[in-house]
Amino acid sequence: MSAPIRVRVRMYQVGFGDCFLVSIEYDGALEDGRTERHILIDFGTSRPPRDGMAGGRMADVAALIEKHTGGVLDVLVVTHRHRDHLRGFEVDAAAEIMRRLAPRLVVRSWTEDPELSATADGPGLAASPADPPNGLSRASVRYAALLAQTQARAAKLTGLVGLDDEVRAAAEDQLENAEAVALLDELSRDRRGRYVHAGMESGIEDVVPGVRATVLGPPTVDQDPRVAKQREEDSEYWLTALDASLRVIGSAADAGADAAAPASHGPGPVHWLIDRLANQRSHSVARLVRDLDDALNNTSIILLLEVEGLSMLFPGDAQIENWRHTLERLPDEPQLRRRLAAIDLYKVGHHGSRNATPRSLHVLWKGRTADLPRLTAMVSTRQGVHGMDDGAVPKPQLIAALREVGDLYSTDELGDEEWIELEADAARGPFRLVPLVRPGP
């Protein structure tokens, strides 16, 4: 039986987005004669690495992946359905390559299961539902359906007249990416798709020998009712409310409310206020869109991969609400706490935003004993795309704090290199940077 000897992690330059290839090399041939296994985690972008760069880069990245995997992809993990994580599947040339790579296992969040829509009995959806898959409850199913419906509404906002550019861009980030999802559904056919929630078997172990894959998130509504409630009030309320808000704003867009000649409000203070309130509309839409953004981020798979003496944490864009499910287990599960404290590689959550790397995790890493190999963090991000000041992505304080506890590699520091490659012995970390050898002339 062959055992893993080395692990290689490549972070591709996709601009603002995530695309990671985890390759495990073995000391001998596996049953199919190959000596390696490949796990691709996300394949998306929402902004190119630099302004003015062509959007077609994802095809180039796909070609690189094909080369790096030797044409066979074992596992595809799509953490959640934001376009900075799956946009590549929409690009024709890239999609073609993905079909060729034909992953044996496609892992997505429980909210993405196409069977859910058949079992949903939520508002406006088909009656007489069948039993939901994976032991999910109706509440979970409804939540997923509502999330999809809300996402569709948000798409409408992009057509709203007079909206602030930044807010419009934020709304565009919520677009449904229907083509990408269709391709993923296609790749998931013949029982290759797996829709996971916290604690569920991912199936990765069966395809990649010697790996222990632990799904820490996302929790379902049954596992953590706060997912749907967001707060203590009756379930689904906030998402229903969000959906309804978007409907009202969206239908105002349909009616072209802004196109009509503005009514005169006289020269007095009313005029002054109504002029100013245009900003408040943008703020309001921005908040609603951000709520949806948060909700979708929180459907992210949090994956802990352990290979022999190495461990890697890939949390997608999971925010605190998703993490909370795991964090609350830590006081009672010293074993899990040790495993999280001792990781060798951390894929920085949500491109380095302020609320995706829980401080309590950082506290664990700060308290690492000296005998542990140095922690390595990788962040795929681009400055100046999202947020300012407190909401800046990546958040400088977080980046500084990560540098305090380990080595940090960021796509933001790349020149024209197309990826960053790290490797480590399977027996023990740390990960080392593999210098990029440029092809000769």
Added chain:
Amino acid sequence: MTDGIEFAEPADEPRTHVTLRLVAQDPTVSGDDGRILTARVKVPWSRMEDGPRGARLHVVDYDTATGRYIKHAPLGKEDLYADAADDVLRTDPTFHAQHVYATAARTLALFETALGRRLPWGFRSHQLFLVPHAFAEANAYYSFEDRALLFGYVPPPDPGGDTIYTCLSHDVVVHETTHAVLDGLRSRFLEPSLPDQAAFHEGFADIVALLSVFSMRTVIEQALGKPDRSGRIPRSRVRPEALQKSMLARVAEQIGSVLTQGRGALRESALRPPPSDWAKQTAFLEPHRRGEVLVAIAFDLLIGIWVKRLDALFSGPNANAEGARGITVDRARAAEEGAKAATQLLTMLVRGLDYLPPVEFDFGDLLNAVLLADNEVVPDDDLGYRTLLHDRFTRAGIQRSTARVTDVLKSELPPHYLGINFAGLRSDRDEVFRFLWQNARRLDVDTEYYTVIESVLPTQRIGPDGLIVPESIATYVQMAEMTAREFTEQSGLELSRVIDPRTPVQLFGGGTLIFDQFGRLKLHIHKPLDDWRRQQRRLDHLAATGHLDAKQRLGFSSGAARGQTFAELHRTEQSSGEEW
């Protein structure tokens, strides 16, 4: 009418107050008769224009989501909704406009009455805009830039369903109005600070909302439960534990239920005592959660005062107390005492506001201020309210204030008044500055730092002999700018390692000066700028919670560009303590 003078207003128009019907909590709470629980309250009245628009408040019913604008008629002396059906109250935008106007007006009046003067808004206008249907979103907040309170509404899941309006929730409107009033009183409380200061805005707004709800008798009556045929309820229902429980369950749990993501309102959890180690928990760094510590104290105090007042209703309260079965109390009377207790406590707390330092607030300052103010008005404390207050704050683990309070009249080195104009000390910032300058050493104010008088306000209160006592309250602020390295050199204190030594930092200090009716300085409430330990805690806290500004500076005044402070504040809670 003769030639010459023409009176624009008809003589029979109401001059000071009108009585209007308000939704007592929110439209989901119903009374004995199954209809929406409402209360008739006296609302201050001024000459009215379309909007409605009065001297201090201006309703602008503009919906940013749909572009709809409705200009409502002025409020008249007759309440058009005195007998309106529930459906009308729920859906008629004109009632919504009246409701938001009346609730805000009542709240402002409450502050003005307690402080004995008119209160300015925090912006340069006399009229605060009220926008009852501002956006299709479960949110409501005070927008400083727009000089407005914005109230959202939540459309129903199905287009045919019922919309939920935040402007119909009494506590939401009071909470937001309080933000606006506080901003006018202590504009620096929004500066980057230690966590208590940010928590104060939320906590105090919640307290005013809570006590305002309780000051309506109908609400308490409902919460006390159904009476017997003669309108009486068993005494067991008004025992402290029973009151605590029923008021929590039947009043507080309803409060704030309309806002989900936005926390413009009180949550039921606020009224439960905080864990004893709250000050050490990161969750309590979040302003709302931290503010709830104050709310829990206020609720506890309310029950305490109410119980004291109820005692008088029982003849021989100690006689056979254990076997007091069968003893009943009139529900309306018991409720009235509760409403009075709420009003009394609210007045007591609001009166303290003038005695707060203008910057660098901590929770202990509130206790100090309320005790000082109450001592002026009720020197005897024969009902033991001050003891109660002190007890409840200490029990909640609130530390002593870091402010230095000096009873100047008793100090060994009294200030000089030579060349100071008595009348100027009541109204003129420059005159007060001159006073401060002359007496800087005696008041221990280091004028090496930039120093500015921020406000000088005359105030009046009723003295213990029942006569009116005119006083004046002035606040001054000090600021210093340096780098983190210079801070360490100056103070001899090390800052957290996450602060780069080159980081520019801004420090605040200041004080409140209370002059008596002779223009003599009576009290000095001082937050010295050179309290380096406090400054160190503040900078470390701001760095740890990621408050560097866009220019990578720490602790700098956000000035007038406070942006969406409140809109954001009402949303941040969920990831409490885990964010960067």
